[in-house]
Amino acid sequence: MFKKTALILLVSLLFWFPGRQNPAAAQPLTKVTFMPLWVPQAQFAGYYVALETGIYKKYGLDVKIISGGPGRSSTTYLKNRKADFASLWLVNGITLCDQGTAVVNLAQIVQRSALMLVARKNSGILKPEDINGRKVSLWGPPFTIQPEIFFQQYNIKVIPIHQSYSVNLFLRHAVSVTSAMWYNEYHTILNAGINPDELTTFFFADHNLNFPEDGIYTRRETWEEHPDRCLAFVAASFAGWKKAFAEPDLALDITMRNLRKEHIITNRVHQKWMLEHMRKIILPHNDPEELGRLKREDFLRVAGALKELGLIKKIPDFTSFRQPPAGE
Amino acid sequence: MNWLRRRGIAFKLSLMVLSGVSLVIGVILTINYNTTRQLMVDKIEDGAFNLAEATANRINTLLRAAEKIPAGIATTITQLNPNQEELEKFIRTRLQQNPELFGIAAAFEPGAGPAAGRGKSDLYSCYDIRAYNHIKKCPIDYDYRYHDWYQIPEVLNRAVWSEPYFGESGQIIMTSFSWPIISRTAAGKTRFNGIVCVDLSLNWLRNVVSSIKIGKTGFAFLITRNGTFVTYPKTELIMNETIFSIAEARHNPAIREIGRRMIAGEKGFTAITSLTNNEKYWLVYTPLKANGWSLGVLFPQNELMADINSLTKIMLGLGIGGFFLIMLVILSTAGAITKPLRALAESADQIASGNLEAVIPILKTRDEVGRLALSFADMQRSLKEYIKNLTETTAAKERIESELKIASEIQMGILPKIFPPPFPNRPEFALYTTIRPAREVGGDLYDFFMIDDQHLCFTVGDVSGKGVAAALFMAITQTLIKTQVKAQVERSTATTLEMVNNDLARDNPSMMFVTLFIGILNIVTGELEYCNGGHNPPYRLTADAGAEVHPLAGTDGIALGVMEDTPFSCKSVTLKPGETVFVFTDGVTEAMDSQGKLFTEPRLENILGRLSRRPVNEIAHEILSAIDEFSTGIPQTDDITMLIIRYNGGKTAAN
Incomplete structure (x- = not known):
């Protein structure tokens, strides 16, 4: 019964807020902060489009986006109350809860895992077993969880090499296998002159390890005190994503402007690839109705794996973790 | 072709001769253009290779010179095992002695180098850079072990030139040559202790490359082993774009293929569309042997072909002029030849329609047409004569026939009905x-x-x-x-x-x-x-x-x-x-x-x-x-x- 009420509340908010636009000018905007996982690349285009096209304002919010990047973790910012909302991976969210920071998942934006391993075919790696004994560059947590289980699944021993911000270890043949995000490093590899047909790819999502990634989180207290504010932020972010997908050129203009402002080395075709592939993992079935949905089975898969690896002590309650509990 | 059959001789003659003339002019122009162009292209190719090789060699020499410095420092460190003060003084001296270098760093594994003995997890590094006219210390305040300049030579266990990066100030593009410090343990095994690294500002390199100017619009550029632009006249491309991202943005797989050849260390000469607009260029590319980067020199086709094009235009003009001249000559000659023929044809038409009194033109010439006119006049005379005889004979015959008819009627009258x-x-x-x-x-x-x-x-x-x-x-x-x-x-x-x-x-x-x-x-x-x-x-x-x-x-x-x-x-x-x-x-x-x-x-x-x-x-x-x-x-x-x-x-x- 509660679920139904919450759903009605959410739906009515979605339609109700735009209706309030006109008198909104009279209403003072609520200041909130949001921190994405990383620099303002197309991975977060939806939020920046919502910000720069005034969607957040239409929803009564004065949003400040705190740019992520090396040395600035959205998990820490959320935990330390430096950000009201944050983009976190589902594993981060679950781990935070387990470690005692009460956070709730307001929306599961990325539903298909984009994390992958990439190898050159001419290095003889064509199937998972071929990775055995090779040097594999891996990012730090939470990026290590899926590879670790993957290697267990296929009974593979690898020589792990710490991977940081580039794929040059792989490009210089220092490692045989590299970690990559489909929307980012994989394209960097392609645009360093290696053709897709020269590469073997292992998507964890295809190996029973679909760990949903970016989601919108807030602290439980924020949700309990200002549910309307949280729902407004989520609804406006959804609208931002939809606009970004509908008007990719606009989204790319905004993205490129923000990246240039931060002197990030990148180019437009890379961001275009990123936006196109974000769409594929945000709406894997191309169904706008599924935007932001967290499926119980996905949650249980991720939480179960974390518990199995001893990274969490117990699996959080799904209905409490996911707010409003309408994601199923 | 029916329309052609109806045309006059002058028209057909002109058409055929002019078609032939056009064909000849066209063939001559085409062969001339292609031959001259090929000669020019061959010449440009030779010159281009020489230029590119010379430039690549110049850069290579500088890179090779820089490569010797960290090797020497690493050997010194391994052999003399200097303490912190000695090492810092040594590095400063070396930087002073090599003005082409921007900085020198020595960075060690935890517990290795001068830090040895202080603690297993302590990292020690020493980094001096050039600032205007003096040398200053620039402490490395991050865990350098997972940065490309440190990690790649470590994993590969050999010296490596890095991809370019923005230096400390964020303005200067740098590249580093990193040399692993390897020592041998008592057991005879090798041990990785750290990295000696020299930094080169790419400004000098950009100056060398951008000093190459071919005509008004030709230029050179440099890409790294990842295809990243290090120099390019359009500066937005530098560091941000690779030759492959440009190929993708321009939907031009040919550029991607050329890029793959370039980063594979090949040499080549090929036609290419500009990376930023639609101008046509020839591209010559050659690798920098030291670091595997590739130097490309673009030669603007239009500019270099301008002379040939203007020559071809002149020849085309002459050809067209000649064409019209020949056309005039042919038209007048054909007209003069066929004029009496036309007059004859007209008379013949009149005679054919029954007018035997039609005037046959009198020609002074005694060529084929003149003889034809004479024969024609003879024929007209004979025809007149013949028709006169025929008229008389026919009249006589008609008279006889009518008499015979009467005789027949009489005979039949004799026979009973x-x-x-x-x-x-x-x-x-x-x-x-x-x-x-x-x-x-x-x-x-x-x-x-x-x-x-x-x-x-x-x-x-x-x-x-x-x-x-x-x-x-x-x-x-x-x-x-x-x-x-x-x-x-x-x-x-x-x-x-x-x-x-x-x-x-x-x-x-x-x-x-x-x-x-x-x-x-x-x-x-x-x-x-x-x-x-x-x-x-x-x-x-x-x-x-x-x-x-x-x-x-x-x-x-x-x-x-x-x-x-x-x-x-x-x-x-x-x-x-x-x-x-x-x-x-x-x-x-x-x-x-x-x-x-x-x-x-x-x-x-x-x-x-x-x-x-x-x-x-x-x-x-x-x-x-x-x-x-x-x-x-x-x-x-x-x-x-x-x-x-x-x-x-x-x-x-x-x-």
């Missing part, structure tokens, strides 16, 4: 005759008349020869017979023929003769007395259904008019009611078919056998049809005459 049936009140017999002359005036004759109430006389004859003479002879014969028959009391057909023969033979200077059959039928008794003067024997057809056809027995007479006092004898038969006598001339049996075969008596007898019970006029018509069918398409050569009598029985018997 067939319709209406000659003896409508004589049921005892039925009689039918037909004559079809071969020419207007024929030589056949026939006659029939009642001598008295009981006797019907009938004759059929054939005069030798044709035409008016034969007709006159025939008329005489006809008259003589009629007179003789009527004058005789005895009524002997033999006597009649003897008398007529004597009359004809006596005054017969032209030696004409006539074959003649004469019969007198007693219509009461059916007795037929007859005499045959050299004529085809007539047939007697019995009345019964399977009719028998018999020729009447001969009377041994010869043709009349040949010899005086020739004796003739007669015979007599008695016809039964329904029997038919068929008298004819040789025009029937000697009718010819297309192969020259004759109709013959057996064929006639066969047909008569079938017709014995048919009305007499139908017999005549059937035989005529049979002859027509037999000699289809063959003109009739002789008169065809038939006389058919059917005896129906005496009056009493008939009643």
Whole structure:
């Protein structure tokens, strides 16, 4: 019964807020902060489009986006109350809860895992077993969880090499296998002159390890005190994503402007690839109705794996973790 | 091509010659352009390779020089194992000694280097950089172990040039050469202790590369092993774009392929579309051997080809000018040649339409056209003459023909009329005759008349020869017979023929003769007395259904008019009611078919056998049809005459 009420509340908010636009000018905007996982690349285009096209304002919010990047973790910012909302991976969210920071998942934006391993075919790696004994560059947590289980699944021993911000270890043949995000490093590899047909790819999502990634989180207290504010932020972010997908050129203009402002080395075709592939993992079935949905089975898969690896002590309650509990 | 056939000679001639001229001009221009262009391209290619190689060598030399420095420092560190103070002084000195370097760093594994002994997890590094005119310390305040400049040589266990990066200030693009510090343990194993790294500002390198200018728009650029632009006139590309991202953005797989060759360390010369606009260039590329980067030099095609293009334009202009000149010459020549022809053609048209008085142009020239005009005038004269003669001849012929026609009418008038049936009140017999002359005036004759109430006389004859003479002879014969028959009391057909023969033979200077059959039928008794003067024997057809056809027995007479006092004898038969006598001339049996075969008596007898019970006029018509069918398409050569009598029985018997 509660679920139904919450759903009605959410739906009515979605339609109700735009209706309030006109008198909104009279209403003072609520200041909130949001921190994405990383620099303002197309991975977060939806939020920046919502910000720069005034969607957040239409929803009564004065949003400040705190740019992520090396040395600035959205998990820490959320935990330390430096950000009201944050983009976190589902594993981060679950781990935070387990470690005692009460956070709730307001929306599961990325539903298909984009994390992958990439190898050159001419290095003889064509199937998972071929990775055995090779040097594999891996990012730090939470990026290590899926590879670790993957290697267990296929009974593979690898020589792990710490991977940081580039794929040059792989490009210089220092490692045989590299970690990559489909929307980012994989394209960097392609645009360093290696053709897709020269590469073997292992998507964890295809190996029973679909760990949903970016989601919108807030602290439980924020949700309990200002549910309307949280729902407004989520609804406006959804609208931002939809606009970004509908008007990719606009989204790319905004993205490129923000990246240039931060002197990030990148180019437009890379961001275009990123936006196109974000769409594929945000709406894997191309169904706008599924935007932001967290499926119980996905949650249980991720939480179960974390518990199995001893990274969490117990699996959080799904209905409490996911707010409003309408994601199923 | 019908439109072409209707055109005049001048047009066709011009068209063909000008087509040929255009083709020749086109081929010459094309070959000239291609050859010159290829020569130019070859020359540019040579020059381009020289330029690119020279530049690459220059950069290479500098890189190679820089490579020696960290090797020396690493060896010193391994061999002398300096303490922190010594190491820092050493590095500072080395930086002072090598003004081309921006900085030198030595960074160690935890617990290695001068930090050894202080703690296993302590990191020690020493980094000096050049700032304006002095050297300053620049502490590395991050965990450098997972940065490319440190990690890649470590993992690869060999010295490596790094990808370019933005240096400390964020403004200068740098590249580093990192040398792993390897020591040997007592067990003989190698141990990685850290990295010695020298930093090079890429400003000098950019200056070298951007100093290359080819024409107004040609330039050089440098890409790294990842395809990243290090130098490019359009600075937004530098560091941000790779040659592959440009290929992707421009949807140009050819650029991607060239990029792959470049980063693979190949050398090449190829045509390429500009990376930033649509200008066409030649690209020569060559690798920097030291760090695997690739130097590309772009040669603007339009600019370098400008001379050839303007030369080609001039040649094209000359070609077009020549074309029009030749066109003028051809048009005027062709016009001059064909002008009299056109005049002749006009006269010929007039003559053809009947105007024989048309004026033939008089030509002074004695070439083919002049001779044609003369012949034409001759032809006109002959034609006039001929037509004049023809007109006269035709008039004469028409006169003769009209006279012949009159003669024919007279001759036909002599023969008794067939319709209406000659003896409508004589049921005892039925009689039918037909004559079809071969020419207007024929030589056949026939006659029939009642001598008295009981006797019907009938004759059929054939005069030798044709035409008016034969007709006159025939008329005489006809008259003589009629007179003789009527004058005789005895009524002997033999006597009649003897008398007529004597009359004809006596005054017969032209030696004409006539074959003649004469019969007198007693219509009461059916007795037929007859005499045959050299004529085809007539047939007697019995009345019964399977009719028998018999020729009447001969009377041994010869043709009349040949010899005086020739004796003739007669015979007599008695016809039964329904029997038919068929008298004819040789025009029937000697009718010819297309192969020259004759109709013959057996064929006639066969047909008569079938017709014995048919009305007499139908017999005549059937035989005529049979002859027509037999000699289809063959003109009739002789008169065809038939006389058919059917005896129906005496009056009493008939009643």
